[in-house]
Amino acid sequence: MNEQNIFIVRCGEVALKGMNKPYFERMLVDRIRSNVKGLGNVDVKRQEGLIFVRADKDVDTDILVRQIAKVFGVASISPAVEAPSNLDDIGEEAVKYMMNLIETKGVKTFKVEAKRADKNFPVKSPDIGRIIGAKVLIGCKVLKVDVHNPDVLLYVDVRADRSYIYQDKIAGFGGLPLGTNGKGMVLLSGGIDSPVAAWMMAKRGMVIEAVHFHSYPYTSQRAQEKVEDLARIVASYCGNFKMHVVNLLPIQEQIVQNCPEEETTILVRRFMMRIAERIAENNKAMMLITGENLGQVASQTAEALVVTDNVVKMPVMRPLIAMDKIDIMDKAQEIGTFETSIQPYEDCCTVFLPKHPTTKPKLARIEESESKLDVEGLVAAAVAAEEIVQIRQK
Ligand code: ATP
Ligand code: MG
Numbered sequence: 003m004n005e006q007n008i009f010i011v012r013c014g015e016v017a018l019k020g021m022n023k024p025y026f027e028r029m030l031v032d033r034i035r036s037n038v039k040g041l042g043n044v045d046v047k048r049q050e051g052l053i054f055v056r057a058d059k060d061v062d063t064d065i066l067v068r069q070i071a072k073v074f075g076v077a078s079i080s081p082a083v084e085a086p087s088n089l090d091d092i093g094e095e096a097v098k099y100m101m102n103l104i105e106t107k108g109v110k111t112f113k114v115e116a117k118r119a120d121k122n123f124p125v126k127s128p129d130i131g132r133i134i135g136a137k138v139l140i141g142c143k144v145l146k147v148d149v150h151n152p153d154v155l156l157y158v159d160v161r162a163d164r165s166y167i168y169q170d171k172i173a174g175f176g177g178l179p180l181g182t183n184g185k186g187m188v189l190l191s192g193g194i195d196s197p198v199a200a201w202m203m204a205k206r207g208m209v210i211e212a213v214h215f216h217s218y219p220y221t222s223q224r225a226q227e228k229v230e231d232l233a234r235i236v237a238s239y240c241g242n243f244k245m246h247v248v249n250l251l252p253i254q255e256q257i258v259q260n261c262p263e264e265e266t267t268i269l270v271r272r273f274m275m276r277i278a279e280r281i282a283e284n285n286k287a288m289m290l291i292t293g294e295n296l297g298q299v300a301s302q303t304a305e306a307l308v309v310t311d312n313v314v315k316m317p318v319m320r321p322l323i324a325m326d327k328i329d330i331m332d333k334a335q336e337i338g339t340f341e342t343s344i345q346p347y348e349d350c351c352t353v354f355l356p357k358h359p360t361t362k363p364k365l366a367r368i369e370e371s372e373s374k375l376d377v378e379g380l381v382a383a384a385v386a387a388e389e390i391v392q393i394r395q396k
Contacts, residue, residue, distance in 0.1 A: 011053040014077030014176040029179035030075045037069045074205045076174030082166045097141030111148035116158040183207035187282035188291040190214050192229045195293025197339040202321040204240035212245040213278045217350040225347035237395040246281050247389045253380050261371040264360045267301045272313045279314040280385050291319045300359035309363045
């Protein structure tokens with residue numbers, strides 16, 4: 003019986019990184035370590051192109067696996083048992099492994115899939131499979147081999163010193179380790195889309211920081227708490243981050259008083275972008291991220307996006323741009339933000355919502371409307387009054 007629980011962790015794309023592979027693997031190991039911190043005695047090590055996690059028996063394995071699966075860059079995880087690399091010991095462990103599955107899961111059939119990572123091992127892979135299969139049949143009398151549709155596909159991975167026996171692979175999200183792709187400033191609302199957008203960019207290795215706009219007292223304290231809840235769920239994947247909270251109300255009031263009603267939304271959006279860019283610059287983020295999606299609402303028509311974009315120099319990442327809403331909602335379910343996102347709290351965008359927002363804004367017109375406002379003064383005042391909330395992962 004192994005003294006610790008062992009998990010084999012496979013990296014997805016990290017494995018394709020050529021010369022940079024050791025760097026990506028080190029980052030991945032660091033991220034796994036920090037995600038399992040506090041769960042007990044857990045060791046995370048790179049070994050022969052894989053990552054091995056070994057945990058004391060008192061560590062909750064369900065939580066451990068969940069925490070590892072949340073690390074971007076992890077393709078899959080297999081709970082495994084190990085044995086010294088000789089066929090007798092491997093056979094003995096395989097029998098114990100299958101006995102346990104017979105007792106706990108009522109398994110009746112199996113097939114061995116053997117792989118020899120150590121090419122110096124004297125027996126070839128198909129023969130290892132046959133020999134271990136025979137040992138299991140002798141050791142577990144109730145089992146039969148089924149090569150087409152086995153209850154258990156038993157993997158035997160023979161390596162130089164130790165060999166590993168495992169069954170299923172638990173899927174991770176893939177992607178790249180956090181911190182390998184700069185920092186982005188996400189405009190985080192309380193909706194369904196922007197948390198998913200943040201998650202998708204973080205999945206590609208980007209460190210996240212957030213800006214949230216409110217229109218207090220038109221929007222409530224509870225609405226902001228909802229956004230903080232969402233941010234904490236995002237942080238459970240991408241670590242703790244800062245959320246800059248900005249009151250947009252003074253700007254909205256100026257717009258409503260001085261500009262055509264149908265332009266309110268697009269004008270507000272341009273201010274959001276300006277403020278987010280300023281905060282991004284102040285915090286060394288190199289891109290903005292939004293949950294915008296082509297055609298979803300009036301402010302997200304092609305024309306509106308062009309006019310919104312025009313106001314910032316920084317690249318604006320819109321990872322959801324071409325997704326259907328139903329797929330975004332599925333993603334939100336999968337990552338665990340959906341239930342929080344659909345709680346019915348007001349957003350600053352719904353305050354002063356025009357009855358007939360312009361869907362094809364013209365840049366020159368919008369700039370003319372803005373000329374009636376002290377744009378720089380309003381942006382500077384909003385940024386100066388920002389509050390910072392530290393988001394800690396759940
Ligand atoms: P979401 O589900 O993300 O709220 P949405 O479909 O409601 O998106 P809009 O309200 O038009 O779309 O917002 C588009 C994007 O603008 C959001 O995805 C988000 O990135 C940003 N945004 C909107 N409202 C806010 C806010 N209150 N604070 C920060 N960013 C916001
Ligand atoms: Mg919204």
